[in-house]
Amino acid sequence: MPQALEFDRGLPMTVDDFMAAxxxxxxxxLGLSRHYAGAIGEALExxxxxxxxxxxxxxxxxxxRQRVLLAQGLIPAPQLLVLDEPMSALDEAGIQVFERLLNDWRRAGITVLWIEHDLDAVGRLADRVTGLNRRVLFDxxxxxxxxxxxxxxxxxTHPRSLAP
Incomplete structure (x- = not known):
């Protein structure tokens, strides 16, 4: 999932159209199949x-729009999610949705790899933290x-090696 979705806002594409695409x-x-209509409805819910x-x-x-991208990541049910600052454009309600989804994914055994610069969120939500600056500094x-x-x-600017 990218940090933000850039597209022509004048494009007459509904949320359903985007999810289906x-x-x-x-x-x-050919339109939206019944299977995907149901799956899209559940993901958006x-x-x-x-x-x-x-x-x-x-x-x-x-x-x-960020929440639509999160919903899109739920179809089909993933084994691995790669997210680039998923909370960056979310309001408080969206952050709560993300945190709930993260807990659901954890319980389901889904691996979530996400880039995040909000260290409070990392400390609160992550199971593991890997620090990268030109190389892996710690895990x-x-x-x-x-x-x-x-x-x-x-x-x-010039990271030094850290013992594990």
């Missing part, structure tokens, strides 16, 4: 956007990873 493996002119299915993507707020639990010394090394 991303999830369905048949030509758009999980992110709190079930009432926005017929709205144009261009009319949604940035946070709502540890949030408590062990988010120490002043490790953060200084992580965000410095």
């Amino acid at each position: 991303m999830c369905q493996r048949r030509p758009a002119f 999980r992110v709190g956007l079930q009432d926005k299915r017929k709205r144009r993507m261009g009319a949604l707020s940035g946070g709502e 540890a639990t949030p408590k062990a990873a988010l120490t002043p010394d490790r953060l200084l090394t992580l965000f410095s």
Whole structure:
């Protein structure tokens, strides 16, 4: 999932159209299959956007578009999710949705790899933290990873090696 979705806001594409284009493996002119209509409805409900299915993507707020991207990542049920700052454009309600989904994914055994610069969120939500700055500097639990010394090394211009 990208940080933000860039597209022509004048494009007359509804949330349903967008979800179908991303999830369905048949030509758009054939319409939405019953299977995908149900799956899209469930995914949008999980992110709190079930009432926005017929709205144009261009009319949604940035946070709502991020939630559509989260919903798109639920179809089909993933084994691995790669997310680039998924909370960056979310409002408070969207952050709560993301945190709930993250807990659901954890319980389901789904691996989530996400890039995040909000260290409070990392400390609160992550099981493991890997610090990267030109190379892997550390890989540890949030408590062990988010120490002043490790953060200084992580965000410095010339990172030094850290013992695990």
